[in-house]
Amino acid sequence: xxxxxxxxxxxxxLFDCFPDGRQLPGGAPFNFAVQANRIASRFGGRAxxxxxxxxxxxxxxxxxxxQAPLEGxxxxxxxxxxxxxxxLERGEPRYQIxxxxxxxxxxxxxxxxxxxxxxxxxxxxxxxxxSIHRFVTSxxxxxxxxxxxxxxxxxxxxxxxxxxxxxxxxxxxNEEEMRIVSDLFDxxxxxxxxxxxxxxxxxxTQGAKGTTMYTRExxxxxxxVSFKLAPNADSVGAGDASAAAATVGLVCGWPAKNVVAxxxxxxAWVASQPGALPDLPExxxxxxxxxx
Numbered sequence: 094x095x096x097x098x099x100x101x102x103x104x105x106x107l108f109d110c111f112p113d114g115r116q117l118p119g120g121a122p123f124n125f126a127v128q129a130n131r132i133a134s135r136f137g138g139r140a141x142x143x144x145x146x147x148x149x150x151x152x153x154x155x156x157x158x159x160q161a162p163l164e165g166x167x168x169x170x171x172x173x174x175x176x177x178x179x180x181l182e183r184g185e186p187r188y189q190i191x192x193x194x195x196x197x198x199x200x201x202x203x204x205x206x207x208x209x210x211x212x213x214x215x216x217x218x219x220x221x222x223x224s225i226h227r228f229v230t231s232x233x234x235x236x237x238x239x240x241x242x243x244x245x246x247x248x249x250x251x252x253x254x255x256x257x258x259x260x261x262x263x264x265x266x267n268e269e270e271m272r273i274v275s276d277l278f279d280x281x282x283x284x285x286x287x288x289x290x291x292x293x294x295x296x297x298t299q300g301a302k303g304t305t306m307y308t309r310e311x312x313x314x315x316x317x318v319s320f321k322l323a324p325n326a327d328s329v330g331a332g333d334a335s336a337a338a339a340t341v342g343l344v345c346g347w348p349a350k351n352v353v354a355x356x357x358x359x360x361a362w363v364a365s366q367p368g369a370l371p372d373l374p375e376x377x378x379x380x381x382x383x384x385x
Contacts, residue, residue: 098138098207098344100337101165102126103225104215105196106144107175108151109329109369116151117368118158120144120175120196121243124330124369125210128359129337130161131373136345140337141165143202143228145195145221147174152195160370165204169195179329186329188245190214199224208237208344210265210336213257217248229260237343239296241336242266244273251277258286263294263343265336271297283307296339296356298332300364303357306339306349315353320365330369335360 104122111117122142129140143165146152151174156166175194180187197218209232216222229238240261242254254274258264264286266274271283280286283295284307295307303317335356342352355378362377363369 100140103143124333313349318361331364
């Protein structure tokens with residue numbers, strides 16, 4: 094893909110509320126879009142979050158925090174900005190998600206793009222589900238359609254996962270989600286995704302073990318990456334950052350080994366920092382010096 098290019102993350106935009114009192118903007122597709130914008134801007138592209146927030150104090154705080162283009166931001170005059178209470182169990186985040194909030198009422202907006210990332214959680218309401226499906230199906234045939242299988246509480250079912258896998262041409266999930274989805278569809282290997290569904294790419298995030306990418310051309314495993322943990326470090330947003338890096342690489346047509354290397358490195362960096370959207374240091378891009 095020659096620049097300029099546009100990537101979209103469509104779905105929930107909310108505040109992650111932590112036990113220590115921190116309130117940080119988040120939501121998987123929002124995290125994805127912000128990190129993808131930071132990465133894509135280095136390679137001639139951009140990323141846009143498409144979400145909906147309330148006309149309230151949290152909504153204004155959310156809008157002021159966005160480090161990405163704003164044309165996909167919708168304001169809801171009735172419903173409040175979403176929030177999630179986050180707790181950590183053995184370092185892994187657990188979520189209590191508020192219902193009937195602004196991102197449950199996302200409206201369709203036409204926006205040309207070369208890639209879109211959509212998940213499961215924002216499809217819990219009929220309004221947002223319809224808008225997301227309409228947006229994804231409106232992308233050109235060449236576009237990357239990345240389905241982020243984020244299984245949150247009871248906000249998903251077999252039909253939703255099956256629809257997403259048939260709508261997408263790429264899927265991203267972690268090891269726990271892989272086990273659940275493999276059981277749902279009676280699959281023994283991530284490679285089976287590529288034969289059962291119209292997918293070109295499977296991105297498996299594996300925490301400290303790094304990221305593995307499966308394509309019709311083969312399997313690419315990157316070397317695990319680690320950074321010194323900062324105070325209050327958590328893994329919130331690490332998978333979103335890995336997906337963002339992989340999406341930029343795929344849109345740009347990078348070799349698989351470079352896609353996975355950057356996904357591993359950026360995911361590991363985010364996991365070493367507090368919150369989902371820490372700044373990305375210049376040195377982190379040294380894994381792809383020949384791609385600039």
